[in-house]
Amino acid sequence: MTDSARRAHGYPLLIALAIALAGLCYSSWVLEFVLPVHTDPVNAFLSELDAEGKPYREVFANADKLVGLLLIPAAAGGLLVFPRRRLTTIGWVALLCFGASTIADALLPLHDCDPGDSTCGGDSGLFPQLHQPHALTSTLAVTSIAVAAFAFSAAAFRCHRWRVLREFGAGILVLGVAATIWLLIADNLPGAHALGIAQRVQVGSMSVWLLALAAAVAGQWTDNHPHDGPPHPC
Template structure:
C-alpha cells in the first residue's frame, strides 16, 4: 500500500467519523422533546404538537430552540461531507441533499416559532380547528422538515437495497422507517376525521423514529466508511 493511499484512507476514516458524530448529535438533540416529561410544562402530550414546546412565550423555549439549532447546524455540514466523502450514487445523493434540507428547515422552525395561541383565537385558524397552529407560517417549515427527512430515509433505504451497501439501514433502519411511516399515516388520516385521535402521541412516535433513524444512519456511516477503505472490499 502506497503512502498516498494510506493518507487517503486515513482522511476518509476521520471524515466518516466526523460525519457520523455530527449525525449522532443531531439525533440526540432532535429528541430533546422528552424533556417535557421532566420539566414543568403545561402541555398535554396526548393532544399537542411538539412545536408548542418552543412556541413564543413558553418558559423553556430557549432549551428546545437551542436543541433544534444544533440539529440544523451539525446536519448541514454533515450532509455536505457525505456528498464529498462517499461515492455519489443516485439514491445516496438524494438522501444527502434531503438531509441538508431537513437541517435547514429545522433551523427555520426556530426562526419561525409557533405563536402561543388557543383554539378560540381567531388569528390562529378559528375555534373549529383541532390544531389551529397549522394556520401559522411555522407549519410550512415543519412540513418541509418532515418531508425532507422522509425523502432522506426512503432514499437511503432504497440505496441500501439497490447498491447492497449501508447494511444496517436494511435491517434496523427499515424497522424504524416502518414505525415512523405508520405514525405519519396515523396523523394524516386522524387529522381529517372528527374527534380526538391522540395526534400528539402520533407525532411523538413520528419524531422519535426520526431521532432513532438519525442515530442508525450515524452507525451506518461509520460502517460504510470502514468497508469503503477496506482493501479486501
C-alpha cells in the same frame, strides 16, 4: 498511508458522529417529562414546546437549531466524501434540506395563542401550512427527512450495503410512516385522536433513524479509500 489519506479515512466517522448527535438533539422533546412545561403529551403537538411565550422555549428551540447546524455540514460532507450515486445523493441533499428546515422551524415558532386555537396544535385542516409559517417549515422538515430515509433505505437494499439500514432502519421507517398516516388522517377528523402521541412516535422514529444512519456511515470508517472500487449501480 499518507497524511491526506489518513484524514480522508476519518471523515466518515466525523460525519457519523455529527448525525448521531443531531439524532440525540432531535429527541429533546423528551425533556417535557422532566421540565415543568405542563403540556398534554396525548393531544398537544411538539411545536407548543417552543411556541412564543412558552417556558423553556429556548431549550427546545436551541436543540432544533443544533440539529440543523450538525446536519448541514454532515450532509455536505457526505456528498463530498462518498461516491456520487443517484439514491445516496438524493439522500444527502434531502438530509441537508431537513437540517435547514429544522433551523427555520426554530426561528419561526408558533405564535403565542389560546390552547383552543386551531393554529396552536388543534385541528389544522387539510393545509395547515396556510395558517402559520411554522407549520410550513415543519412540513418541509418532515418531507425532507422522509425523502432522505427512503432514498438511503432504497440504496441499502439495492446495493446490499448498510445492513443496519436494511434490517433496523427499515423497521423504524415503517413505524414513522404509520405514525405520519395516523397524523394525516386523524388531523382532519372531528374530535381528539391522540395526535400528540402520533407526532411523538413520528419524531421519535426520525431520531432513531438518524442514529441508524450514523451507525451505517460509521461503518465506512473501515474503508481506507471511499472512492475506490468498481462503479456501483446506486
